Amino acid sequence: MTKMTLGSHPFLLGFEQLERLVERTAKSDTGGYPPYNIEQTSATGYRITLAVAGFGEDDLSITVEDRQLVVRGRQDECDDDRIFLHRGIAARQFQRTFVLADGVEIAGARIENGLLHVDLNREVPEPVVRTIEISKGRT
Template sequence: MNTIDFSPLYRSSIGFDRLAAMLDSSLRADTSASGYPPYNIEVLDDERYSISLAVAGFSKQELDIRVENSVLSVAGKKADTGTDSRFLYQGIATRSFERRFNLADHVEVISAELNNGLLTIGLQRQLPEAMKPRSITIDEGASVLEHDKSGGQAA
């Protein structure tokens, strides 16, 4: 198995260690992992996303959605019905599952809806006010250095 050396990234960048760790863990992930349940990730606009999972046969009580440390986790555990059903063919999977999605910084889960066998999770990037672009007014008069030396007042 090939690995990627992220040490040049660590030497020349600050704060990207989470990204490198995420890339490294995704490259090490078991490639034989189940593709169940199938899902779509859709970009709705610059700030909104949607994840849809095909969870036919699961009720909302049998599904669990959690967010912890920027990881969205969706799990399904089929309740035991206690019936001894006899199928000629069973194509609808009812096995337990867990899907994990890494969320970028400031991406929040805003909704979840189960409709016609599709679980749709709404996500939105919500930048803090400090990170949003803002306009800076230009003052006339005293220089910035004079302003700082006199305790906030121009000399």
Template sequence: MRHFDLTPFYRSTVGFDRLFNLLDQTNAESAPGYPPYNIERTGENAYRVSVAVAGFAENELNIELKENTLTIKGEKQTRQQEKSADVLYQGIAARAFERVFQLADFVQVKGATLENGLLHVDLVREIPEAKKPRQIPINGTSATDKAIEGQVETKAAA
């Protein structure tokens, strides 16, 4: 994979440090394969992250949101297996994991559910009213022009 040097952008931009850091992190790490996950768009401003956590119970999973980072951790509780049960082949992974997702500004976690071995984390982007675009009305004449027109009309009527 190619490595891009973003140093010139750091020197000529202000306020984009977080974006460039994310690009550097994306280039630096290879995509880990465990556990697999999906990111879905469920509405105009709604998203869902689904993580395959087969074999994990609710008390073995931890979801944490800190600033704009969503972290999902799983750690299996150690169980004493019975002596009579010998595992001949173990294909179901039961190792600890940690998945980290960078969230955009104004994205909030609405809730999480665990069903059929899938952990669903529902997200919604709620843009504050002050940040939303708004229409600015254009006034054809200024208030002083209207006042002058009013004075001219009253003199003409007299």
């Protein structure tokens, strides 16, 4: 028995990349650090909020790579002769990725009270109706 993939269904022409997208999305969830929220802020707007306590603006980077929003955090180890009796505040580096649909663009980002907010907007394309001419004979 042959395995039927999503892209091989006769009614889903051109959706081969959807299966790759689902696989890539499943691989991108690499644990729970840092925790995050995703909220819908308007009919076409979204906000991703990451808890980044202890990270400053210079410790964070936000990029879009191959339709993926990538948020990275890295703190420099500062050896200022501090002696910790207990170190419970995470200071580890992280990378969190979010796959973006076509038409979703980054509107901006800001950090406040230990939370990094990344705002996104989805552009709604205008509907296009096109008439295809039917020719006679062979092509």
